[in-house]
Amino acid sequence: MARIGVFICQCGNNIESTVDTKSVSEEMEKVPGVVFSCNYKFMCSSPGQEMLKEAIKKHKLDGVVVSACSPHMHEKTFRKACESAGLNPYRCEIANIREQCSWVHHDKTKKTGTVKSNDLTRMTIERLKRNRPLKKINIPVNKRALVIGGGIAGIQAALDIAEGGREVILVEKEPSIGGNMARLSETFPTMDCSQCILTPKMVEAELHERIKIYTYSEVEGLDGYIGNFTVRIRKKAKYVDEELCTGCGECIEKCPFKASSEFELGLNKRKVIYTPFPQAVPNIPVIDAPNCTMIQKGKCGVCAKVCGPKAIDFEQTDEIVEEKVGAVVVATGYELMPNERFGEYGYGRIKDVINGLQFERLASSSGPTGGEIRRPSDGKVPESVVFIQCVGSRDEAKGVSYCSKICCMYTAKHTMLYKHKVHEGQAYVFYMDIRAGGKRYEEFTRRAIEDEGAVYLRGRVSRVYERGGKVVVQGADTLSASQVEIEADMVVLATAIVSRTGADTLAQRLGIGYDRYRFYNEYHPKLRPVETVNAGIYLAGACVGPMDIPESVSMGSAAASKVLALFSADEMAREPIVAGVDKTRCNACWDCLVACPYSAIEKEEVKNRQGETVRWNARVNEGVCQGCGVCVAACRSKVIDLAGYTDEQVYAAISAF
Amino acid sequence: MDEKDVSRTEQDSKGGFEPRIMAFVCNWCTYAGADLAGTSRMEYKENVRIVKLPCTGRIDPLFIIKAFENGADGVLVSGCHPGDCHYTTGNYHARRRWIAFRSLMEFVGIDLRRLHFSWVSASEALKWVDLINNVTDEVRKLGPFAEYKGLKQGW
Numbered sequence: 059m060a061r062i063g064v065f066i067c068q069c070g071n072n073i074e075s076t077v078d079t080k081s082v083s084e085e086m087e088k089v090p091g092v093v094f095s096c097n098y099k100f101m102c103s104s105p106g107q108e109m110l111k112e113a114i115k116k117h118k119l120d121g122v123v124v125s126a127c128s129p130h131m132h133e134k135t136f137r138k139a140c141e142s143a144g145l146n147p148y149r150c151e152i153a154n155i156r157e158q159c160s161w162v163h164h165d166k167t168k169k170t171g172t173v174k175s176n177d178l179t180r181m182t183i184e185r186l187k188r189n190r191p192l193k194k195i196n197i198p199v200n201k202r203a204l205v206i207g208g209g210i211a212g213i214q215a216a217l218d219i220a221e222g223g224r225e226v227i228l229v230e231k232e233p234s235i236g237g238n239m240a241r242l243s244e245t246f247p248t249m250d251c252s253q254c255i256l257t258p259k260m261v262e263a264e265l266h267e268r269i270k271i272y273t274y275s276e277v278e279g280l281d282g283y284i285g286n287f288t289v290r291i292r293k294k295a296k297y298v299d300e301e302l303c304t305g306c307g308e309c310i311e312k313c314p315f316k317a318s319s320e321f322e323l324g325l326n327k328r329k330v331i332y333t334p335f336p337q338a339v340p341n342i343p344v345i346d347a348p349n350c351t352m353i354q355k356g357k358c359g360v361c362a363k364v365c366g367p368k369a370i371d372f373e374q375t376d377e378i379v380e381e382k383v384g385a386v387v388v389a390t391g392y393e394l395m396p397n398e399r400f401g402e403y404g405y406g407r408i409k410d411v412i413n414g415l416q417f418e419r420l421a422s423s424s425g426p427t428g429g430e431i432r433r434p435s436d437g438k439v440p441e442s443v444v445f446i447q448c449v450g451s452r453d454e455a456k457g458v459s460y461c462s463k464i465c466c467m468y469t470a471k472h473t474m475l476y477k478h479k480v481h482e483g484q485a486y487v488f489y490m491d492i493r494a495g496g497k498r499y500e501e502f503t504r505r506a507i508e509d510e511g512a513v514y515l516r517g518r519v520s521r522v523y524e525r526g527g528k529v530v531v532q533g534a535d536t537l538s539a540s541q542v543e544i545e546a547d548m549v550v551l552a553t554a555i556v557s558r559t560g561a562d563t564l565a566q567r568l569g570i571g572y573d574r575y576r577f578y579n580e581y582h583p584k585l586r587p588v589e590t591v592n593a594g595i596y597l598a599g600a601c602v603g604p605m606d607i608p609e610s611v612s613m614g615s616a617a618a619s620k621v622l623a624l625f626s627a628d629e630m631a632r633e634p635i636v637a638g639v640d641k642t643r644c645n646a647c648w649d650c651l652v653a654c655p656y657s658a659i660e661k662e663e664v665k666n667r668q669g670e671t672v673r674w675n676a677r678v679n680e681g682v683c684q685g686c687g688v689c690v691a692a693c694r695s696k697v698i699d700l701a702g703y704t705d706e707q708v709y710a711a712i713s714a715f
Numbered sequence: 716m717d718e719k720d721v722s723r724t725e726q727d728s729k730g731g732f733e734p735r736i737m738a739f740v741c742n743w744c745t746y747a748g749a750d751l752a753g754t755s756r757m758e759y760k761e762n763v764r765i766v767k768l769p770c771t772g773r774i775d776p777l778f779i780i781k782a783f784e785n786g787a788d789g790v791l792v793s794g795c796h797p798g799d800c801h802y803t804t805g806n807y808h809a810r811r812r813w814i815a816f817r818s819l820m821e822f823v824g825i826d827l828r829r830l831h832f833s834w835v836s837a838s839e840a841l842k843w844v845d846l847i848n849n850v851t852d853e854v855r856k857l858g859p860f861a862e863y864k865g866l867k868q869g870w
Contacts, residue, residue, distance in 0.1 A: 128750045129767075154765075157753025162844075163761045170761045177764055571803060591803050635769065653772075655804045686802035687773030691812065703768055705775070711766050712781045715737055 059093035067126035068100035146191030211599025212389035214614030234513035247502035283681035284594030302369035309361035326426035330659035337692020440547030450554030462577035465552035473512035635685035644675035649691035658682035744795035747837035772805025789854035
């Protein structure tokens, strides 16, 4: 027989004013299995807790029900008290007679409240009788981190984790780390040169003894759970031996073939063996296989002939490497909406219509024009440039209803860069609203308008076409209610920021959520902004949504601090509210596997002594299981149960109703 | 069961039928919403008894049958709004099961007005109060769920 103690709290007068706690206590003494019952003014106070502990010892209680406030309030307090008195904390249950009884039923005769408190307490007692003692689950933690994406957010996260004393694997898709930030000329609102602040960090990451960088590599798969992930990384063939290459650049110089440069966004050409930009990290070239005549047709091989250390290897193939890590930071960044989607602005038809990132390259001193603003068609210095904001953003017709957030700022920056380089030039900006929320941001846009002479026109552009070597922009100026036609030399579109191509595939590989725009979902958008539903996987940077550099850096650091907090202990303790399978009765229908939102259910093979597979059954991975119980309700043969919320407990509570 | 039936008869003979409502709610949204109704000192009908579960996805349709069997006149299921589930998709499972289960209940002969499903978030204390009041009123109009005993005997 159970030995249960029941403690009815008066909560000062909060409960007592509408519940006769003494009568509840007396009533509970009649319930079979209850050996002790009392009421007290403040159960959560130290004397109250002491009383509870003493009663546990004195009456040899094996279970405790506290009828008091919501379990969300003091369940932990009372479970802790029980634990210190030698009782398993999960043999303590709370009946909520304050928030869900005394505070919502204002009957001063105490009749209503007392009847309901009796019921609630009785239901909890019956439930408690079936509570099994549970133990916190300890999971070992592998203290190495994986960072996916080598842009500024990923670099920051990797550096912070490495500085915290932990090893980091940094995986980057491109031949160099640096991401989109490496493309920028200057950064708002300080106007410092992007590469000047980024490249030292890139080098620091490269030289850091605890950071291992895989460039030209992609994450193929992730198995495991928090603290114990195994990641498969595809190292794409570079056709250059990284160990042997010294980065002298002789091969690049001598390569006779060229292809369009991805880094320069098609504004320039690069060699077929190349590094994306001169400060690339690592400074090891890769061969663009589809354009290499040696790889395709077996002719040429100039690079191999001129390579001193014999690092060129045309036989190299993709390689899959496995790494074991305890946490993952996803920092895959953003792309611009594909240009072809803006036919109305002449994109793809008119050479002198470019996007914001292309303008960054034109303004960059390491760019295709050496930092001079020259238009792509004929290399002429443009006398006037029209900037169009919200191209694709805030436009349901283009499928993007959100604001891309950084365009107002970078367009203001572009007008300034243009003015600084072409003093006689005139910049026009078509905008919908100016959104310059951020430290020193509003002042920055005011400067562009008031001091640097950019003409801001509030309205949309209806048409862009070519006329006599000029690009004519027709639009509306809604503030003066007039039609505007501007003959410009160049047009720059602030195209929408969208998620990376393949962002959804990666999310599925990692088991994290994404929204309709394929931006990754935070665990909670406000309170847990760098965590994901898959414990141990964190987010940083523009893969979550459009954001600027300071935000990406903060998020990188925040994710790193989460990782370091996880790595601060050898083992991670977690609540034992997890599902479990009765393996002897499981008939392997896999309904649970399909239902589980966390992929916590695994197929387990049962073998006989000869090593032959006899049968299969489901198994719950306790490290992954979050304890929702969806599988329990889905199981047809009723062989899965949820610790802390077993069928037995629930039915007992219902029966006491 | 017998004791309950006796008290039920006494209650009914006094003229005031008070329905018994069992509510299955999730820990994260509706339970917290009901708590908020308490901390805001709102008032609602006392007829409801709450059973807390981690997620509406944990709710086995048999719980509902069991509740009726134990004398509930009405049953309420409430969880997080679609898209807000603490466990990402648990409430979608609950919703799908609910749809299938309702037709089954109707087939068996249970008045669907005794079954209620709702989404109440942790901030919707007022919605919770209205919900309980409305469900109680509706079930009170239907009277005690006497048919269930008939059904049980029929099985």
